[in-house]
Amino acid sequence: MYNNNMGPQPGIPMPQSVPQQPNPFGNAFSGPGSGLIRSGLGAYGEKIFGSSSEYVQSNITRYFSDPQYYFQVNDQYVRNKLKIVLLPFLHRGHWARISEPVGGRLSYKPPIYDINAPDLYIPLMAFGTYLVLAGLSLGLYGKFSPEALNWLFVKGMVGWFMQVMLLKITLLSLGSGEAPLLDIVAYAGYAFTGLCLAVLGKIMWGYSYYVLIPWTCLCTGVFLVKTMKRVLFAEARSYDSSRHHYLLIFVALAQFPLLIWLGNISVNWLF
Structure with missing residues (x-):
């Protein structure tokens, strides 16, 4: 029988245990601290x-802001907003937006509570109505086709984009380029409301178009100038130099070639 519990044998040295080195970081996450x-x-x-x-x-x-903010509208807001856009000369109230403290910061009230707040409901509806009226106008002249309507859609989107770029570049030139993008998109899209009236007048009586389109250009220019001075700028009094006035006048004058181009309903791209 073999004995498994053998003790140390004489003459055979026992291995020495190596002392463990202390780890300076060993107790950093498990020690008292x-x-x-x-x-x-x-x-x-x-x-x-x-x-x-x-x-x-x-x-x-x-x-970018919150997209839902721009669709908080009601019937009263839409009616009053259309009056301001189409007849800006008759607006006797202020153009400043209403702000309120939210979470320790100032935030603008939505359109349903502030007539001067921008919205995307009216521009999108106006753009859709513009396409419908443009297609009807082409149909009356026997020029309607899906391809022609597609070209008008692209033309309208290009015109909207050009308007956005015009406002954005103007804001950057005036030292106020931090306006939310959707605000600028909304302000640029209001031009289609007047275009709808001009195209509708052309359908009902062709000569009325030549009266409505200049009026649309003039009202859109006045609306944008007043909006950019009183709404997009935090301190309107600091923008009284001749340079700022010239830029705002340029925005107003630029509405004439842009809206006349968009109001010319044809299958051609430029004319």
Whole structure:
């Protein structure tokens, strides 16, 4: 029988145990101060990622805003807004937007509570009506076709884009280029409301178009100038130099060639 519990044999040296080196970081996360260290790192990480998310969110809000904001409208707002866009000379109220504190910051009230707030409901509906009236006008002259309507859609989108770029470049030139993009898109799209009246007048009585289209250009120019001075600029009094006046006059005058081009319903791209 073999004995498995053999003790140390004489003459055979026993292996010496190597002393364990102390790890200076071994108790950093498991020692008495581990909770303090973990809480400190967590707070630091939360501060970094929290500030980053707030920065991204603030920039998204600054340049794009919330799309749902632009569709908070009712019948009364639509009627009053159309009066301001089509007859800006008769608007006797102020042009400034109404703000309210939300979450410690000032935020503008939605269109349903502020007649001077921009919306996308009227521009989109006006653009759709413009296409319908343009197709009807082509049909009366025997020129309607899906391809022609497609060209008019592209032409309208190009005109809308040109209007947006005109307003954006003007704002950058005036030192106020931080307006939300959807605000500018909305202001640029209001031009289609007057275009609808001009095209409708052309359908009902051809000669009325030559009266309605200059009126549309004039009213759109006045509306944009007043809007950019009193709504998009935080301090209108600081924009009284001749340079700023010339740029705003340029915006108003640019409506004539742009809207005349859009109001000319034909199968040709330029004329």
